[in-house]
Amino acid sequence: xxxxxxxxxxxxxxxxxxxxxxxxxxxxxxxxxxxxxxxxxxxxxxxxxxxxxxxxxxxxxxxxxxxxxxxxxxxxxxxxxxxxxxxxxxxxxxxxxxxxxxxxxxxxxxxxxxxxxxxxxxxxxxxxxxxxxxxxxxxxxxxxxxxxxxxxxxxxxxxxxxxxxxxxxxxxxxxxxxxxxxxxxxxxxxxxxxxxxxxxxxxxxxxxxxxxxxxxxxxxxxxxxxxxxxxxxxxxxxxxxxxxxxxxxxxxxxxxxxxxxxxxxxxxxxxxxxxxxxxxxxx
Amino acid sequence: xxxxxxxxxxxxxxxxxxxxxxxxxxxxxxxxxxxxxxxxxxxxxxxxxxxxxxxxxxxxxxxxxxxxxxxxxxxx
Ligand code: SF4
Ligand code: SF4
Ligand SMILES: [Zn+2]
Ligand SMILES: [Zn+2]
Numbered sequence: 550x551x552x553x554x555x556x557x558x559x560x561x562x563x564x565x566x567x568x569x570x571x572x573x574x575x576x577x578x579x580x581x582x583x584x585x586x587x588x589x590x591x592x593x594x595x596x597x598x599x600x601x602x603x604x605x606x607x608x609x610x611x612x613x614x615x616x617x618x619x620x621x622x623x624x625x626x627x628x629x630x631x632x633x634x635x636x637x638x639x640x641x642x643x644x645x646x647x648x649x650x651x652x653x654x655x656x657x658x659x660x661x662x663x664x665x666x667x668x669x670x671x672x673x674x675x676x677x678x679x680x681x682x683x684x685x686x687x688x689x690x691x692x693x694x695x696x697x698x699x700x701x702x703x704x705x706x707x708x709x710x711x712x713x714x715x716x717x718x719x720x721x722x723x724x725x726x727x728x729x730x731x732x733x734x735x736x737x738x739x740x741x742x743x744x745x746x747x748x749x750x751x752x753x754x755x756x757x758x759x760x761x762x763x764x765x766x767x768x769x770x771x772x773x774x775x776x777x778x779x780x781x782x783x784x785x786x787x788x789x790x791x792x793x794x795x796x797x798x799x800x801x802x803x804x805x806x807x808x809x810x811x812x813x814x815x816x817x818x819x820x821x822x823x824x825x826x827x828x829x830x831x832x
Numbered sequence: 833x834x835x836x837x838x839x840x841x842x843x844x845x846x847x848x849x850x851x852x853x854x855x856x857x858x859x860x861x862x863x864x865x866x867x868x869x870x871x872x873x874x875x876x877x878x879x880x881x882x883x884x885x886x887x888x889x890x891x892x893x894x895x896x897x898x899x900x901x902x903x904x905x906x907x908x
Contacts (some may be wrong), residue, residue, distance in 0.1 A: 609842060619836075662896075683848075691896055795844065
């Protein structure tokens, strides 16, 4: 039976987490909800990125456009509390104000000989809004080449440009369910041999499940089984998912999730109120 | 030309890993093991480093050469 909607008790278990990535086991939700969460994370959760640049001097071998593109892709540590989205900021200015814009400056010259300019050479007006890593090569300059520019950082959403996505990967899969009919299985080991993720292993005269979470439900093991019908069955649980998320470093992974849930909640409320307005208009 | 900042496919930051990757591979380490050590798991990100040629180094040579000539002219 497929249940729609989210039941009262959603069970969430953290399978793995570090400062960039998180992997969760979520039970008692359905696909529409999981997909809504995924799409909210990739396209609605704001993060910061360089939006405009002013090139004061560029005698390097790369054109202004390439440098602008590279700067745009540099992930920046984001502060959602102190900054507004430009379209929601009270300044209503295209150029922006202190609440919706951060300026980064770069003043690099190769005095000694060829040098690499790194993301760490960018000087930010707010020490909290800095590149996630100091070691991203932006450009290489030969002796006497110069690059001077100003970059304006703004908050934005992934639906407008991928540089504003707070994640590099956000995906979910069914929680695998595996049954091995021990009566028909003769422990030939074919399924263990073919599995690309080495989920199964042959031990003595029995097949054991080594690492169920790694299973991609590819069904190779089922197809390889010489028994008819196959002694092994692989499927997904209907209401359980493994959700994984890789942050670019702009925001901590759990912050991205809580932010996504908040945004989704607001959007649903908006939808509800619009439906109510429509209904009252009709009656 | 120069190492891309992010993976073309998934958008993971890989630019900051290039110098360490290039140095270790040049020193004779196995590229696959270096990538594992750097925590680059997906094959889209792995190919970014594996297949990259830092062409900007070749381009910069022209400027370095020109600079040397200029200095030589001053000298004589
Ligand atoms: S479905 Fe694919 S990944 Fe899962 S156990 Fe079978 S062969 Fe391995
Ligand atoms: S391939 Fe089929 S019969 Fe052979 S060990 Fe696997 S489940 Fe058992
Ligand atoms: Zn403003
Ligand atoms: Zn990738």
